[in-house]
Amino acid sequence: MQEGAVRLLSTVVGTAPDAFRIELFGEDCGDIYPGMKRYRILITRNEEVMYVYTSNSYEFPPDALLHAEETAKAMFHRLAGDVARHPERYLTRRPSAAMRGTKITADAVILQGSPRRHGNSAILAAWCADACTAINRTSHIFYLQEMRIAACTGCYACYNEGYCPTDDDMPAILNAVEHASLLVICSPVYTNTVPAGLKCVIDRFQALHARRSMTGAPAAGTGLLIAVAGRRGREHFDCVGKVTRACMQNIGIAPAEEILIDGIDEIRDVRLIPDLEAGVKSAVRSLLKPA
Numbered sequence: 001m002q003e004g005a006v007r008l009l010s011t012v013v014g015t016a017p018d019a020f021r022i023e024l025f026g027e028d029c030g031d032i033y034p035g036m037k038r039y040r041i042l043i044t045r046n047e048e049v050m051y052v053y054t055s056n057s058y059e060f061p062p063d064a065l066l067h068a069e070e071t072a073k074a075m076f077h078r079l080a081g082d083v084a085r086h087p088e089r090y091l092t093r094r095p096s097a098a099m100r101g102t103k104i105t106a107d108a109v110i111l112q113g114s115p116r117r118h119g120n121s122a123i124l125a126a127w128c129a130d131a132c133t134a135i136n137r138t139s140h141i142f143y144l145q146e147m148r149i150a151a152c153t154g155c156y157a158c159y160n161e162g163y164c165p166t167d168d169d170m171p172a173i174l175n176a177v178e179h180a181s182l183l184v185i186c187s188p189v190y191t192n193t194v195p196a197g198l199k200c201v202i203d204r205f206q207a208l209h210a211r212r213s214m215t216g217a218p219a220a221g222t223g224l225l226i227a228v229a230g231r232r233g234r235e236h237f238d239c240v241g242k243v244t245r246a247c248m249q250n251i252g253i254a255p256a257e258e259i260l261i262d263g264i265d266e267i268r269d270v271r272l273i274p275d276l277e278a279g280v281k282s283a284v285r286s287l288l289k290p291a
């Protein structure tokens, strides 16, 4: 329980030494978002936490019929009744969403954001992976178009425990990015910004923002954007740069100088650009010092 949490309700069900204690705490989270409040119900038995229910005020949109505190209090009474009727349900701890997701760890996490599996962004991603291997550092390329990643629903449930409740492939990316020292985003420009699949991933990074704001984790590495645009001119990268920098800063990653490759519609293939491969590999090497 975070410092500053206030106990709002408390009751005991059953008799010692096997009694259950049910407590509702309220916590001010205004340091994360203006006016945010978090409510947590803990069911403990012999000092062991058997069940946790958490909600926060941002989960309730302005026109919702109920609000966070009254919902948490109603939930408290409901859980107290359930513990009294079915104590057997609370004798073992239930697995939490935190345990979900494949654990992939790598020094560099590379997001390949183009829907084209064999396009320019994929070639750039492969160069980045090769650069890591050359200096004995590990890397993992996530080919986003092959993954099942839903759009963020704005439920704000990630601010309860630091995990997104959506059951898809995103936890693997979140786990990997959280532990990597370098995040590389390889993306084409689509209608002046990033393709929709990559935007879904960027929005879903909100769960990492939530986790970091709850744990106070320190800054988490560097981020490199490598983007390709069909047209000529730096202005075509304005939005892609803004979106990816905002994303990185939101999750505590320091954006490095970007590699922006324009005029691809005329060239078609980044491999035809002199010195580009060497430049990309050198950038990755310098951001990811040898182990």
Ligand SMILES: Cc1cc2nc3c(=O)[nH]c(=O)nc-3n(C[C@H](O)[C@H](O)[C@H](O)COP(=O)(O)O)c2cc1C
Pocket (backbone or CB within 6 Å): 114, 115, 116, 119, 120, 121, 122, 187, 188, 189, 190, 191, 192, 193, 228, 229, 230, 231, 232, 236, 264, 265
């Ligand atoms: C739907 C779509 C939208 C695009 N929008 C832009 C754009 O706004 N500006 C631009 O310069 N190029 C645009 N392009 C061109 C791509 O950025 C370019 O073809 C890029 O090289 C594709 O990268 P890839 O080979 O990694 O898939 C667009 C392409 C597609 C398919």
